[in-house]
Amino acid sequence: MTACAPPPASSEPQEPVLAVDQVAGYWALTEVGGGAQCELALANLIVEGVRPARTENCGLPIVAKARSWRATEGGFQLLGADDGVVMAFRRTDEDAFEEVAGRYRLTRAPLS
Structure with missing residues (x-):
């Protein structure tokens, strides 16, 4: 007989992957400290195998590289054309995220 042992406990609690909505x-x-800003649209649908991301009015080259996104544990990642991670964000409030390095913040924007 073999026994199935549970996986070793992580030292940090795991957060669930956020729901797409x-x-x-x-x-x-916005850049922390009042620097550059962008508008970012994250699609709720899958197109050609990815959830599209679109930037508008954006002077930040790193953010402009984003082509898609995916939900993660406690946040999401912006992905480039090669599916590499451009930026990663963690949720800080119901309608707010912060880049994991703390340089940028996202807040839900009203639709015009």
Whole structure:
């Protein structure tokens, strides 16, 4: 007989992957300290195998590289054309995210 042991406990609690509707939508991205800003649209649908991301009015080259996104544990990632992670965000409030390095913040933007 073999016994099935549970996986070793992680030293940090695992957060669930966020639901798509908690991330999808229209966002205002601002640089902490009042720097550059962008508008970011995260689609709620899958097109050609990915959830599209679109930037508008954006002077930040790193953010402009984003082509898609995916929900993660406690946040989401912006992905480039090669599916590499461009930026990663963690949820800080119901309608707010912060880049994991703390340089940028996202808040839900009203649709005009």
